[in-house]
Amino acid sequence: MAVEAPAKHVYDFNDEDDDGPAVFKRNSTSSSKQNPLNSEVKKALSQRSDGQSGRPSSNVRAPNGQSSNAQKNKTIGSSKSPPLRSPILSPKASTSSAKASLVKSPVANFKASTSLNDQSIQTLKQNMSTAVKEEKSPLKGTTETNSDDDDDDDDDDDKQPLSVRLKGISNQGNKGVRTSIPVQSQGLVPKIEVKGSVEDPDDEAPLSVRFNMNSNTGALSCKPYDSDEKKPLVSKIQQNDSTMKDKQQKSSMLSGKRPLDKGNSSDQSSAKKPKISDSPRTMKCKQVTLKAEKADEDDDHIPIAQRIKKSTSSDSKTSSMKQKTTKVVSSSFKKVNKKSKKEMKNSKYIKSTKVSPSSGDGQKKWNTLVHNGVIFPPTYKPHGVKMLYGGRPVDLTPEQEEVATMFAVMKDTDYMSKTQFKKNFWEDWSKILGKNHTIKDLDKCDFTPIYEWHMQEKEKKKQMSSEEKKALKEDKLKQEEKYMWAIVDGVKEKVGNFRVEPPGLFRGRGEHPKMGKLKRRIHPSDITINIGKDAPIPECPIPGERWKDIKHDNTVTWLAFWNDPINPKEFKYVFLAASSSLKGQSDKEKYEKARMLKDYIKNIRGAYTKDFTSKDVMKRQIAVATYLIDKLALRAGNEKDDDEADTVGCCTLKVGNVECIPPNKLKFDFLGKDSIQYVNTVEVELPVYKAIGQFQTGKSKTDDLFDQLDTSKLNAHLKELMPGLTAKVFRTYNASITLDEMLNKETKDGDVAEKVVIYQRANKEVAIICNHQRSISKSHSAQMSRLTDKITELKGVLKELKIDLDRAKKGKPPLKDADGKQKRNLTPEAINKKIAQTNAKIEKMERDMQTKEDLKTVALGTSKINYLDPRITVAWCKRHEVPIEKIFNKSLLAKFAWAMDVDPDFRF
DNA sequence: GAGCCGACTTGGCTAGAACAGC
DNA sequence: GCTGTTCTAGCCAAGTCGGCTC
Numbered sequence: 009m010a011v012e013a014p015a016k017h018v019y020d021f022n023d024e025d026d027d028g029p030a031v032f033k034r035n036s037t038s039s040s041k042q043n044p045l046n047s048e049v050k051k052a053l054s055q056r057s058d059g060q061s062g063r064p065s066s067n068v069r070a071p072n073g074q075s076s077n078a079q080k081n082k083t084i085g086s087s088k089s090p091p092l093r094s095p096i097l098s099p100k101a102s103t104s105s106a107k108a109s110l111v112k113s114p115v116a117n118f119k120a121s122t123s124l125n126d127q128s129i130q131t132l133k134q135n136m137s138t139a140v141k142e143e144k145s146p147l148k149g150t151t152e153t154n155s156d157d158d159d160d161d162d163d164d165d166d167k168q169p170l171s172v173r174l175k176g177i178s179n180q181g182n183k184g185v186r187t188s189i190p191v192q193s194q195g196l197v198p199k200i201e202v203k204g205s206v207e208d209p210d211d212e213a214p215l216s217v218r219f220n221m222n223s224n225t226g227a228l229s230c231k232p233y234d235s236d237e238k239k240p241l242v243s244k245i246q247q248n249d250s251t252m253k254d255k256q257q258k259s260s261m262l263s264g265k266r267p268l269d270k271g272n273s274s275d276q277s278s279a280k281k282p283k284i285s286d287s288p289r290t291m292k293c294k295q296v297t298l299k300a301e302k303a304d305e306d307d308d309h310i311p312i313a314q315r316i317k318k319s320t321s322s323d324s325k326t327s328s329m330k331q332k333t334t335k336v337v338s339s340s341f342k343k344v345n346k347k348s349k350k351e352m353k354n355s356k357y358i359k360s361t362k363v364s365p366s367s368g369d370g371q372k373k374w375n376t377l378v379h380n381g382v383i384f385p386p387t388y389k390p391h392g393v394k395m396l397y398g399g400r401p402v403d404l405t406p407e408q409e410e411v412a413t414m415f416a417v418m419k420d421t422d423y424m425s426k427t428q429f430k431k432n433f434w435e436d437w438s439k440i441l442g443k444n445h446t447i448k449d450l451d452k453c454d455f456t457p458i459y460e461w462h463m464q465e466k467e468k469k470k471q472m473s474s475e476e477k478k479a480l481k482e483d484k485l486k487q488e489e490k491y492m493w494a495i496v497d498g499v500k501e502k503v504g505n506f507r508v509e510p511p512g513l514f515r516g517r518g519e520h521p522k523m524g525k526l527k528r529r530i531h532p533s534d535i536t537i538n539i540g541k542d543a544p545i546p547e548c549p550i551p552g553e554r555w556k557d558i559k560h561d562n563t564v565t566w567l568a569f570w571n572d573p574i575n576p577k578e579f580k581y582v583f584l585a586a587s588s589s590l591k592g593q594s595d596k597e598k599y600e601k602a603r604m605l606k607d608y609i610k611n612i613r614g615a616y617t618k619d620f621t622s623k624d625v626m627k628r629q630i631a632v633a634t635y636l637i638d639k640l641a642l643r644a645g646n647e648k649d650d651d652e653a654d655t656v657g658c659c660t661l662k663v664g665n666v667e668c669i670p671p672n673k674l675k676f677d678f679l680g681k682d683s684i685q686y687v688n689t690v691e692v693e694l695p696v697y698k699a700i701g702q703f704q705t706g707k708s709k710t711d712d713l714f715d716q717l718d719t720s721k722l723n724a725h726l727k728e729l730m731p732g733l734t735a736k737v738f739r740t741y742n743a744s745i746t747l748d749e750m751l752n753k754e755t756k757d758g759d760v761a762e763k764v765v766i767y768q769r770a771n772k773e774v775a776i777i778c779n780h781q782r783s784i785s786k787s788h789s790a791q792m793s794r795l796t797d798k799i800t801e802l803k804g805v806l807k808e809l810k811i812d813l814d815r816a817k818k819g820k821p822p823l824k825d826a827d828g829k830q831k832r833n834l835t836p837e838a839i840n841k842k843i844a845q846t847n848a849k850i851e852k853m854e855r856d857m858q859t860k861e862d863l864k865t866v867a868l869g870t871s872k873i874n875y876l877d878p879r880i881t882v883a884w885c886k887r888h889e890v891p892i893e894k895i896f897n898k899s900l901l902a903k904f905a906w907a908m909d910v911d912p913d914f915r916f
Numbered sequence: 917g918a919g920c921c922g923a924c925t926t927g928g929c930t931a932g933a934a935c936a937g938c
Numbered sequence: 939g940c941t942g943t944t945c946t947a948g949c950c951a952a953g954t955c956g957g958c959t960c
Contacts, residue, residue, distance in 0.1 A: 504948090505948080505949075505950085507948090507949090509949080509950070514951090515929095515950085515951075516951070516952090517927095517928080517929095517951065517952075520951090520952095564922085564923065564924090565923080565924080566923070566924085569922095569923090572951095574951095577920085577921080578921095578922090579921095579922070579923080580950085581922095581923070581924075583923095583924080594924085594925090598925085643926095643953070643954080644953090644954065644955085645953095645954095646953075646954065646955080647919095648953095652952080653951095653952080655952085655953090657953085657954090680953095681926075681927070681952060681953055682926090682927060682928060682951075682952060682953085683952095684927090684928085718918095719954075719955075720917085720918090720955080720956090721917095723954090723955070723956090734954075734955065734956095735954080735955090736925085736926090736953095736954060736955080739926095780927080780928090781928085782928065782929080783928080783929080787942090787943080791942090791943075794942090867927080867928070869927090869928095869945095869946090870926075870927055870928075873926085873927090874925075874926055874927080875926090897945075897946065897947095898946085898947095899946075899947065
């Protein structure tokens with residue numbers, strides 16, 4: 009039902025704080041008790057909460073009397089955070105900040121860990137509107153040898169890694185010793201009882217529980233990572249032979265892939281499933297951990313790629329360095345924060361938020377939400393330029409002209425060479441033209457006049473003076489300002505995509521069957537607004553129109569949505585910006601989950617290794633698929649409809665996508681997400697090689713390789729291995745662990761620039777693992793030849809200088825230059841200096857060329873934004889005196905505000 | 917348990933801003 | 939100040955995955 013918005017209830021964010029980003033932050037201490045657990049754990053916990061603040065989200069009547077029916081009669085979950093501490097947070101509980109964090113505010117916590125001056129801390133904190141409170145877990149930094157060491161009563165064997173136990177090897181040193189505590193310690197697995205023999209391979213108990221048989225000793229000290237403790241693994245792994253296709257062909261470059269440990273099989277012991285009904289308090293104490301081995305003990309947590317290269321290098325840390333580094337890092341934030349502080353002071357939006365947002369389905373995300381809706385693209389202004397049909401100008405209505413212009417401006421793109429694109433465009437455009445229109449055939453259309461008009465307009469815009477450009481920009485900002493912000497629980501937060509997508513032609517990637525279709529204009533009547541129950545409903549900006557619906561659903565984070573005009577079954581959402589607290593919290597949870605995988609990875613690898621030879625085909629397929637996801641960082645691979653591009657992920661690999669190359673190599677060649685080609689030849693364990701061969705037998709090239717498998721089965725299995733584990737967690741885990749390892753292995757003494765290069769190298773490694781490719785820039789070859797020319801020129805100069813040097817040594821004047829002019833007489837010392845300078849220039853240029861060439865098809869940004877735990881970067885910057893802004897740009901600094909006060913000793 | 921819905925996260929591209937070199 | 943290059947924010951497509959329904 010369409011809902012008319014009231015005319016006056018528009019929050020005018022322009023009233024205040026117009027001059028910059030939001031600077032408000034959640035300030036209640038209760039919000040700092042956010043629970044970063046994975047959603048299923050949280051859900052279980054929330055079910056036990058007292059239901060406070062729960063209210064139905066549907067059928068709510070807007071203040072103006074408008075009906076605001078929710079789509080579903082959802083009951084909003086309790087807002088009350090579970091009375092639990094956050095065990096999987098507290099990344100570095102053993103460090104200086106740990107104790108402080110128990111009692112101090114986040115600011116104090118930050119201070120404790122970084123030695124910043126008060127103002128810097130305050131301003132930094134305030135500036136980051138995204139700041140997510142650091143949890144102050146009582147578990148943090150404590151040894152947690154609580155009374156529930158009942159678990160210690162279990163057999164000693166239970167404290168050992170399953171794999172070790174199965175091998176009958178005593179491994180007392182492998183008791184869990186790490187900062188983070190698995191989710192079970194939240195209390196979901198309050199009591200683990202051994203049900204069956206560890207030798208029973210068909211034990212029905214979930215693996216996560218069975219793994220958790222390795223009861224912790226409670227010694228969850230948060231000691232700094234010490235790479236010296238690690239045993240070199242090089243000897244126990246196989247070197248991969250990863251062949252790479254030419255980058256020009258957009259092939260992947262997955263180097264150094266990781267053969268998994270052999271002989272790591274673990275049997276599965278049984279245990280009771282988690283007693284979800286236990287009270288949180290009780291459960292908190294009943295720590296059960298799958299940390300089968302000391303994190304530092306071996307390299308199972310390290311991506312295979314890294315294990316291959318692993319060296320025994322260790323990082324040295326001194327207290328003086330810590331002091332220095334924190335200073336460097338902190339100074340980099342100072343300038344950002346003055347303004348923010350002022351804004352903070354002037355804000356009327358600072359309120360205490362009693363309940364913090366937390367992610368997880370059905371969980372309350374906010375208490376109050378105020379925003380001004382969305383802004384629509386301007387209506388189409390006809391230009392009147394006539395296109396040609398059969399060489400003659402034709403009249404078009406504004407609507408027809410608008411769509412013709414969309415097509416015309418794409419003249420220079422690759423889409424114009426795609427039949428599907430033109431076919432779809434014609435189908436949609438011809439409907440708008442109508443049956444009786446002169447234009448009957450797209451091939452007879454000449455859009456050049458419109459294209460030329462477009463280019464002229466572009467040129468005009470380019471030629472505008474800077475004042476004109478500035479004025480335009482300011483005007484735009486003025487119009488958009490009120491849509492740019494939302495107030496979430498009293499905190500002013502940036503809205504991400506408040507602009508409604510303008511009409512255009514659908515630019516599907518790869519061979520998308522719908523490319524070229526008209527993406528029609530979105531109207532207010534297409535848009536559902538989600539807003540706080542008591543907040544004024546945003547004014548509909550288009551007179552005479554009204555919103556489709558108004559909802560007050562605080563279990564979701566979207567502010568508005570509309571149905572995708574290309575695929576009406578799908579939605580386009582308006583969310584808060586990446587720098588918002590909600591997104592920050594969610595990000596943090598993601599990395600915590602990936603970090604938790606480190607504690608489980610050995611047993612997970614052991615379990616799937618064992619299943620490579622299972623008689624149960626599905627088990628075998630799950631094992632091999634998990635292996636590939638772990639080893640190659642493949643995506644899960646959901647099923648796709650016919651009206652989507654034909655791309656695959658792990659579960660949807662076709663027989664023809666994998667070629668077996670004897671004796672034990674697999675060649676992958678498929679189109680992945682965004683139709684990016686993945687080509688990689690990798691050596692695998694023999695059982696995997698054989699299993700793939702078996703899966704291919706009797707099938708055609710287009711048949712599913714994993715015919716018994718889909719993502720839901722796979723993820724359901726993974727959840728048995730670790731709470732909340734899904735296929736995509738492996739990508740985050742492998743990316744972050746690779747960065748962490750590489751940074752700590754490679755970073756040597758040197759200047760900041762050299763360290764930044766080390767970082768980029770690690771970043772590149774991750775991008776390669778994740779197959780983050782980009783297309784070669786159009787100007788790449790021109791840039792390269794320019795650099796080559798410059799190097800040649802400099803080499804010529806060098807040659808001349810050497811001649812001059814010889815002459816100078818003999819007391820002769822230098823030769824004339826290319827123009828025949830006499831050069832200045834220089835001393836041999838001066839010439840030597842020039843030679844050195846020229847050499848340095850040449851070296852730098854050659855390095856730049858190499859970097860440019862190396863990175864021409866590798867996209868570094870994606871992994872930085874989505875896969876690399878920012879705390880690794882921040883901690884590394886602190887340890888090595890690298891200003892954080894050398895690595896993170898402004899938006900990443902805002903996005904990762906929650907990670908900025910990490911202890912310098914933090915390791916993933 | 918399959919299929920679908922809904923709510924997100926991930927990801928490459930690009931216009932334009934910022935920067936570097938001259 | 940100009941020009942070429944690099945960086946970045948924003949765009950929006952394309953994934954993942956949980957939960958619901960039947």
